[in-house]
Amino acid sequence: MARIKGGLNAKRKHNRVLKMAKGYRGARSKQYRVAKQSVMRALATSYRGRKERKRQFRALWITRINAGARINGLSYSKLMHGLKQAGVDMNRKMLSELAINDAAAFAKLCELAKEHC
Secondary structure (H helix, E strand, O other): OOOOOOHHHHHHHHHHHHHHOOOOOHHHHOOHHHHHHHHHHHHHHHHHHHHHHHHHHHHHHHHHHHHHHHHOOOOHHHHHHHHHHHOOOOOHHHHHHHHHHOHHHHHHHHHHHHHHO
């Protein structure tokens, strides 16, 4: 039985990593060993970044809601508590959009939250 060499599979694996490292500077895009390290780090960072982006957007929405609530004489926590007591089930993304684009509707929500607080 003839021995099968692994050259084709190794070449395919190397090319896949080098293709992902395209655009990196110097040896990072040319040498497999260095490119593999860079690609692994980049993939780990991008995974972590996708999780972090969700946290950052939530923080942004909360900041916008708080700013709108302060204009209407409420704190963020009092507004959210009042809305929960009133049975208003609206997520923070939509509340922040209202605070920015439709101040009148947001003011009505603030009044509703004040009544139920």
